[in-house]
Amino acid sequence: MAGQDFRTCPTTGLKVHLPAENLIKANAVAAVLLLLIGGIAAAGVALTRWPAIHLLPADWFYRILTLHGLAMLIAWIIFFEIAALYMGASVLLNSRLAAPKVGWLAFLLMVVGVLLIAVMVLWGQADVMFTSYPPLKANPLYYLGVILFAVGALIGCLLFFATLYKARKEGTYPHGSFPLVTFGLACAAMIAISTLIHGAAIYIPAFLWSLGFMGMDPAAYRLVWWALGHSSQQINVAAMISVWYLMGTLTVGMKPINQKLCRTAFVLYVLFINVASEHHLLVDPAISNAHKIWNTGYVMHLAVLASMIHALAVPAGIEVALRKKGYTSGLFEWLKKAPWSNPGFSATALSIFIFGFMGGITGVTFGSEQVNITAHNTWRITGHFHSTVVGGTTLAFMGATYYILPLIFRREVLGMGWAKLQPWFYGIGMILMAGGMMLAGAYGIPRRHWDIVNFGGSPFAFTWDPTVYMWLSVFGIGALLAVVGGAIYILVTVGTVFFGRKLE
Amino acid sequence: MSISVPDKVWWKPIDKEEKIWLFLAIIWMAISFLWMPIYHFIGKQNPSNESYRVTREQWDTLTDDFIKKYQVKDASGNLVTMNDIPVVHPPAGSDVYLEGRAWKWWPVLELEKGKTYRVHLSAVDFQHGLSIYPLNINYMALPGYDYIITMTPTTSGEFPILCNEFCGIGHHTMVGKLIVK
Amino acid sequence: MSDNNERFGAPGTFVLAIIFIVTFIALYFLNYKYLASIWELR
Numbered sequence: 001m002a003g004q005d006f007r008t009c010p011t012t013g014l015k016v017h018l019p020a021e022n023l024i025k026a027n028a029v030a031a032v033l034l035l036l037i038g039g040i041a042a043a044g045v046a047l048t049r050w051p052a053i054h055l056l057p058a059d060w061f062y063r064i065l066t067l068h069g070l071a072m073l074i075a076w077i078i079f080f081e082i083a084a085l086y087m088g089a090s091v092l093l094n095s096r097l098a099a100p101k102v103g104w105l106a107f108l109l110m111v112v113g114v115l116l117i118a119v120m121v122l123w124g125q126a127d128v129m130f131t132s133y134p135p136l137k138a139n140p141l142y143y144l145g146v147i148l149f150a151v152g153a154l155i156g157c158l159l160f161f162a163t164l165y166k167a168r169k170e171g172t173y174p175h176g177s178f179p180l181v182t183f184g185l186a187c188a189a190m191i192a193i194s195t196l197i198h199g200a201a202i203y204i205p206a207f208l209w210s211l212g213f214m215g216m217d218p219a220a221y222r223l224v225w226w227a228l229g230h231s232s233q234q235i236n237v238a239a240m241i242s243v244w245y246l247m248g249t250l251t252v253g254m255k256p257i258n259q260k261l262c263r264t265a266f267v268l269y270v271l272f273i274n275v276a277s278e279h280h281l282l283v284d285p286a287i288s289n290a291h292k293i294w295n296t297g298y299v300m301h302l303a304v305l306a307s308m309i310h311a312l313a314v315p316a317g318i319e320v321a322l323r324k325k326g327y328t329s330g331l332f333e334w335l336k337k338a339p340w341s342n343p344g345f346s347a348t349a350l351s352i353f354i355f356g357f358m359g360g361i362t363g364v365t366f367g368s369e370q371v372n373i374t375a376h377n378t379w380r381i382t383g384h385f386h387s388t389v390v391g392g393t394t395l396a397f398m399g400a401t402y403y404i405l406p407l408i409f410r411r412e413v414l415g416m417g418w419a420k421l422q423p424w425f426y427g428i429g430m431i432l433m434a435g436g437m438m439l440a441g442a443y444g445i446p447r448r449h450w451d452i453v454n455f456g457g458s459p460f461a462f463t464w465d466p467t468v469y470m471w472l473s474v475f476g477i478g479a480l481l482a483v484v485g486g487a488i489y490i491l492v493t494v495g496t497v498f499f500g501r502k503l504e
Numbered sequence: 505m506s507i508s509v510p511d512k513v514w515w516k517p518i519d520k521e522e523k524i525w526l527f528l529a530i531i532w533m534a535i536s537f538l539w540m541p542i543y544h545f546i547g548k549q550n551p552s553n554e555s556y557r558v559t560r561e562q563w564d565t566l567t568d569d570f571i572k573k574y575q576v577k578d579a580s581g582n583l584v585t586m587n588d589i590p591v592v593h594p595p596a597g598s599d600v601y602l603e604g605r606a607w608k609w610w611p612v613l614e615l616e617k618g619k620t621y622r623v624h625l626s627a628v629d630f631q632h633g634l635s636i637y638p639l640n641i642n643y644m645a646l647p648g649y650d651y652i653i654t655m656t657p658t659t660s661g662e663f664p665i666l667c668n669e670f671c672g673i674g675h676h677t678m679v680g681k682l683i684v685k
Numbered sequence: 686m687s688d689n690n691e692r693f694g695a696p697g698t699f700v701l702a703i704i705f706i707v708t709f710i711a712l713y714f715l716n717y718k719y720l721a722s723i724w725e726l727r
């Protein structure tokens with residue numbers, strides 16, 4: 001099997017298909033570049049919303065905020081996930097990637113899509129936020145950019161499944177079930193396919209509407225858009241949890257405690273999570289209460305159950321592995337003696353903590369039917385999702401990078417001293433930032449708002465409860481720490497890729 | 505290992521602690537779900553279940569009539585406005601209209617404490633987000649929809665209304681006012 | 686009692702999980718308490 005297209009990884013003994021490796025590299029590099037762009041935008045946005053600084057003018061604030069949402073939530077996360085999918089199907093199963101050329105086509109579409117989006121936004125042709133709620137309208141090329149990107153991502157997911165099929169047919173891995181990480185990624189990819197179909201269902205009409213070929217109902221748009229927007233967050237959750245299992249194994253040699261439970265929990269995600277989208281629409285007209293309860297209650301809580309299962313299973317697996325290493329005294333010796341100076345481990349542990357304690361709890365609470373009245377479109381929501389998709393998913397992906405660099409890029413991580421600090425800057429920064437946002441939001445601080453001090457000179461301007469300013473400062477300091485953490489991450493990865501010592 | 509093929513038979517029984525956790529988690533998920541319908545019966549703050557499609561013409565007629573009928577007059581009989589926005593004092597318990605437009609909340613409503621009103625909320629140009637400070641009450645105002653929120657103010661004072669959905673470059677200037685007497 | 690059952694062996698995590706669910710329940714209902722203090726809405 002191992003033709004000249006393969007090399008054997010000296011650390012894991014896995015056979016790595018070189019064309020797959022190149023695609024993984026390309027997608028990972030694109031991801032990091034977009035994290036850089038999104039991160040520069042984040043700094044601009046955060047320093048504007050922190051009233052102590054109020055950096056950008058109004059038009060650029062809204063423009064850069066649109067860019068931040070798109071570059072981060074769409075581009076960075078999905079490029080990284082596509083890299084993870086190729087790794088899960090090809091590397092973990094010793095298999096060749098089914099069709100590398102198709103992988104490059106997908107990559108090309110995604111790059112062109114992102115470029116089109118970025119140019120339109122920066123050119124001021126799409127000041128609509130990443131949700132682009134009609135009647136706000138962007139240049140048709142903006143919607144086209146999103147469509148191209150989504151088609152590319154869809155092709156990437158299909159290539160993942162084709163590779164799984166090929167690996168199974170050719171028997172490239174010991175006969176049996178897929179490894180848990182691959183299984184979890186397969187669940188993520190299934191959710192992704194359903195998500196991208198909803199994406200087509202909304203962006204193609206939006207594109208035609210922007211060209212003037214059809215009308216667009218605002219409530220219907222919101223319903224279908226969130227079928228995409230919500231379930232795309234579940235791709236992130238499933239991918240993040242797969243990465244937790246991966247990192248548990250790579251950092252402390254963890255074994256899943258009970259494969260039955262873990263796999264069942266992943267299946268719950270596929271079955272239930274992409275239906276819970278109406279928690280974005282709880283204070284919208286046009287949808288009945290009964291439907292809102294059914295959609296967000298019954299179905300979402302079964303998906304939350306899955307997260308609760310993983311919330312026990314992942315740390316428990318880590319604890320068992322560390323106890324095997326002899327850290328058995330008391331309840332928490334294993335936690336104290338855990339490899340905290342390994343950035344892969346600290347990033348994973350912080351990710352589990354932030355996602356669970358901050359993101360998970362607030363997600364269910366703010367998404368419950370009545371509480372949402374006091375949370376919708378306030379900064380409570382922005383704080384919530386910076387705990388899930390940033391403190392959770394992004395931080396987990398950052399931790400994984402410290403293993404991808406030596407294993408895939410075959411470079412020794414440069415600046416390991418800085419790398420060790422990085423998850424702490426980013427994680428603690430995010431805890432303060434998201435916490436500050438949620439607490440300020442509890443007083444009604446709105447999201448997507450340029451001027452909460454003077455309201456652009458509105459005659460109805462008013463002053464907030466003074467406590468708000470304290471939370472805004474917590475937010476600002478946290479944002480600065482997180483930006484520093486993000487900058488270290490980018491310097492370390494880019495430095496390693498170009499200048500790290502070659503391994504092997 | 506999470507990254508290797510599991511044993512042939514991985515469908516194994518669950519341990520005691522896991523069973524306890526699963527039990528607690530399922531119970532809590534059931535409670536937190538059932539709590540939402542239960543709160544409809546025992547709680548006093550529930551999302552509205554009433555909305556209608558409305559055309560721009562219908563909506564304009566409704567709001568114009570409403571404002572004409574109930575706009576406040578001062579001692580000398582002049583119509584009262586606040587920053588050029590009409591101040592309207594509808595009778596207790598009636599239907600009231602509140603419109604989001606770029607970038608104003610129209611009109612300024614004067615309500616009475618402890619009285620129940622049917623607040624019709626809509627928008628005429630973009631999507632807007634109603635947000636009443638400091639109560640932190642938030643609802644979406646969408647063009648083409650008449651969203652009816654049955655509201656009983658239980659505190660009095662002047663309540664600023666912000667817009668918390670992005671509605672164009674002047675979004676942050678969109679502040680209005682609700683007065684409860 | 687059957688010994689094909691491997692020990693779970695993660696008491697620390699179990700304690701953390703209990704702390705988690707207690708925090709969860711407390712915050713959930715705390716939010717409803719805060720909600721109950723605003724105007725009546727239907």
Ligand code: HEM
Binds near residue numbers: 065073482
């Ligand atoms: C150092 C890191 C980051 C900082 C300082 C930061 C800061 C912010 C701030 C201040 C806002 C604007 C809030 C508002 O005006 O309502 C925001 C919005 C947002 N951020 Fe981040 N962020 C960071 C990383 C990320 C990452 C990694 C992601 C996604 C993976 C992300 C996704 C978003 C999204 C989706 C929005 C909402 C945009 C919108 O409302 O249209 N952020 N962020």
Ligand SMILES: [Cu+2]
Binds near residue numbers: 631632671
């Ligand atoms: Cu508005």
Ligand SMILES: [Cu+2]
Binds near residue numbers: 667669670671672676
């Ligand atoms: Cu607005």
